[in-house]
Amino acid sequence: MTLSLVPQPREVRGHQGFFALTSPLRVSYNDEWSDVVDVFAADVMASVGWAVHRVASGEGSDIRLNYDATRAAEGYTVHVGDQVVLGASSSAGFAYALTTLRQMGPSQLWSTSVTTLESWTLESVVIVDEPAFGWRGAHLDVARHFFGVDVVLRFIDLLAAHRMNRLHLHLNDDQGWRVDVPAWPRLSEIGSVRSSSPIGHESENRRDDVPHGGYYSVDDVAEILEHARRRHVEIIPEIDLPGHAQAVLAAYPQFGNTDDQLQVWTNWGISEYVLNVEDVTLDFVEDVVRYVAGLFPGSPVHIGGDECPTAQWEASDAARTVMQRHGFEHASQLQGLYTRRLAEVLQRDGHAVLAWDEVLDAEVPQRTTICAWRGVDKGVQAAQLGLDVVMAPMQYLYFDWLSSDSLDEPVAVAPVPCFTTWEKVYGFEVIPADLDPALTHHIRGAQVQLWTEYIDSTERLDYMAFPRLCAFSEVVWGTADDVDTFRARLEHHLERLDAFGVAYRPLDRATRA
Numbered sequence: 001m002t003l004s005l006v007p008q009p010r011e012v013r014g015h016q017g018f019f020a021l022t023s024p025l026r027v028s029y030n031d032e033w034s035d036v037v038d039v040f041a042a043d044v045m046a047s048v049g050w051a052v053h054r055v056a057s058g059e060g061s062d063i064r065l066n067y068d069a070t071r072a073a074e075g076y077t078v079h080v081g082d083q084v085v086l087g088a089s090s091s092a093g094f095a096y097a098l099t100t101l102r103q104m105g106p107s108q109l110w111s112t113s114v115t116t117l118e119s120w121t122l123e124s125v126v127i128v129d130e131p132a133f134g135w136r137g138a139h140l141d142v143a144r145h146f147f148g149v150d151v152v153l154r155f156i157d158l159l160a161a162h163r164m165n166r167l168h169l170h171l172n173d174d175q176g177w178r179v180d181v182p183a184w185p186r187l188s189e190i191g192s193v194r195s196s197s198p199i200g201h202e203s204e205n206r207r208d209d210v211p212h213g214g215y216y217s218v219d220d221v222a223e224i225l226e227h228a229r230r231r232h233v234e235i236i237p238e239i240d241l242p243g244h245a246q247a248v249l250a251a252y253p254q255f256g257n258t259d260d261q262l263q264v265w266t267n268w269g270i271s272e273y274v275l276n277v278e279d280v281t282l283d284f285v286e287d288v289v290r291y292v293a294g295l296f297p298g299s300p301v302h303i304g305g306d307e308c309p310t311a312q313w314e315a316s317d318a319a320r321t322v323m324q325r326h327g328f329e330h331a332s333q334l335q336g337l338y339t340r341r342l343a344e345v346l347q348r349d350g351h352a353v354l355a356w357d358e359v360l361d362a363e364v365p366q367r368t369t370i371c372a373w374r375g376v377d378k379g380v381q382a383a384q385l386g387l388d389v390v391m392a393p394m395q396y397l398y399f400d401w402l403s404s405d406s407l408d409e410p411v412a413v414a415p416v417p418c419f420t421t422w423e424k425v426y427g428f429e430v431i432p433a434d435l436d437p438a439l440t441h442h443i444r445g446a447q448v449q450l451w452t453e454y455i456d457s458t459e460r461l462d463y464m465a466f467p468r469l470c471a472f473s474e475v476v477w478g479t480a481d482d483v484d485t486f487r488a489r490l491e492h493h494l495e496r497l498d499a500f501g502v503a504y505r506p507l508d509r510a511t512r513a
Ligand code: ACM
Pocket: 306, 307, 356, 373
C-alpha cells in the first residue's frame, strides 16, 4: 500500500478493492461540522472543479462524517469500503480526516487552479490516527521582512495540509513593527518602515537603499484569524521586548536609555538599543501588548524576551537605581520585570504566555511556556523547573539555517557548519533523550522557526521551509521512522506541493564533499 501520506498516520491497514468518487460528491454530516466541510468543498472546487452536495444521513452518500466520542481531540478514522466513513469527535479531527482523504487522491486535488479530474479512485483502507503532540507549530518572522496577508493565509493552508496547528507570528523586531496600535500610532507610522536592507550577506556591507515596510491593520488580523480558525491553526502573536526594540525606539525615543535619535534599524543582528526599565516604559509595554493580545482573543501570546543586551542598563543611572530598589545583582535580572508584568496581565486577560528561553536567566513566572531555542538542554532546564516547553532548538528547527553544506545554497544567516538538512530534521527527537521520564508531560510539542533576514520573497520562504517542514510534520505528529521509507513517500508528496505551486528545495543537491 503506497498512499504516500505525509505525515504518515499512526495506523494504515489496506484491504482488497477500490471505491471511486465522481462529481458531485455527496457528503452527509451534522450541522456542527459545516465549517469543516465548507473548507473541504472550497478546496475541491478550486482544484478540480467538483461540487460537494450535502445529503441527509438516510440518503446514499459518498462520504459520511460520523461522530465518534472515542476519538482523541485531534484524532480521526478513515474507512474506505463501499463508501467513505470518517470518524472524529471534533472539527479538527474531521478536518484532518478530510486532509488525509485529499492526500489519498491524485495530486491535482492540491492544485491552486482548476484542473480536470474524471474520477477519484480510493484504495480500500482503514486509517486510525492521532497526533503524539498537541503543539505542532511554525514560527514566521514578519518583522525582518514583511509578508502580506495573502502570503500568511497561504502558509496557514500549507501548515494545515501537514496537519500542523500553530502559527507563531513574530510581529516586531529592531528592523520593523508590524501591527497597527491606534493608541500609539507612531509604531506603525514610523516603526514599520526602514530605509534600506542589506544585500547579500550582511558581512558584505552592501545595501539596497530601498525602503521596506508594511504592517497589519485590525481587519488584516481578523482575516488571518478567521482563515486560521477554519483550518484549525491557532495564531500566536509575539511582541518581542525589551530587547529587539530599535523600531519601537525610533517611534518613541522616550522609552530608551539614551538621547540618541534612532532610525528603524537597517542592519540584521541584535541592536544594543533596548527599552529602559522605568515605570512609564513598563506601562507603555503593558498597554501595547495587552492591545495586541486583545486582537487575538483567547490565543496564547508570546512575549519574546530573547537576546536583550544589558550594556545600556549597566551604563544607566536610572537602571542602576531600579536594580537597587529590587535588590538585583545583575542587570540581566531587570528583564524579569518585563516578564513578570506581562505574564501577570496577559494571564489575567485569559492568555497563555510563552517566552524565549533567555527568560530562564531571571525569575520566571509560573505557567510561562518556554520556547527552547538555544538548545535541547534549555527545554530540559525549563521542564526541571516545572515549566511547559515548546521545543525549538536552532540546531534542528531553525529553517533560516542553510539547507545543506552545498555551495549552491542561497545566502543564509550563518555559514557551514550551521546547516540543517531535511534528513537531520527527520531525525529530531521531540522529547529530549536525557529528560527524566516523569517530566516528559511538560514537552507540549515543537515548532520550526523561519527568521526572515535572508528570506525576502515567497519563493525563498518556500525554499527554506520545504521539504524540511514536511519532515518536521511527521516528527511532531509522532510517526517518524525510517528515513528511506519517508523519502519514498516524500517524493510522491512533492507532487502535491508542485500542484500547490510551492517552490521547495530539491531533495538532493551536490554537497561540498
Ligand atoms: C532567537 O532566535 N533569538 C529566539
